[in-house]
Amino acid sequence: MDYVEPEEARALPGLRLALTTGVPGPWSEAAKSIFHVKKIEYVPVRQTAAEANEALVAWTGHRNAPQALYDDEPPRIGWEEILMLAERLSSEPSLIPSEPRDRALMFGLSHEIASEDGLAWNRRHQLLSPLLSVPDAATNPALAGSRVLGENYGWSSEAAARADERVRQVLALLSDQLAAQKEAGRDYLVGDSLSAVDVYWATFCALIRPLPPELNPMPEFLRAAYAGLSQETAAGLDEALITHRDFIYEKHLELPLDF
């Protein structure tokens, strides 16, 4: 991926997407995938995880990723704001079911995957735990980046203590939903066709079972961390969810990953 620096990107018209570089950040991978499915072109803009990203902040007021910047409109930084922008820019294919109950279910399940206190939020707590639990966590210079993430995303030993249960709850919810859909002869998590929740599941599944190295050339230490589930969660993981991830990537998304 050829990233443009924020200083240069801010002068450009159209859609620019600030993305975490060098790692498959699930929120960034999801945003890229939503625009890919709709064949909407964008300029990828560099964001570096856990750093100050001063030029980006000077431009948009936000430090993290993803961020969608369209012409002179306000920055869109939440997954649902980014999805709504994508729907406006191209309604084909729509990733939001038209039937109201399916639509509510799609947004609710996506929230459980991608929003605050959802699956990925709690997996991030778990990834940070071994780093932020060491005795000199508050002062060790090698942990500066982990402290930035911990402070930005609400890590605490209390939050970390309940993270595994939340991870299992959301995985069970998705597993039940997929099984009910299969029972009804349907191939997607909601309704009869691809919706945004399939894209969020496929991309956020990186924090449960990352795609193999040939499809996902991420640093090995990070792959091990992303894949490091508790024994209880690993034992209960529904393999049908992984098969669904593979189906969505093969049929609808871009491989290998490029970050």
Ligand SMILES: N[C@@H](CCC(=O)N[C@@H](CS)C(=O)NCC(=O)O)C(=O)O
């Ligand atoms: N508000 C975002 C979530 C963004 C988010 O959590 N970004 C993280 C992904 S780990 C990030 O940028 N981390 C690196 C950093 O904070 O520098 C959304 O709803 O899409």
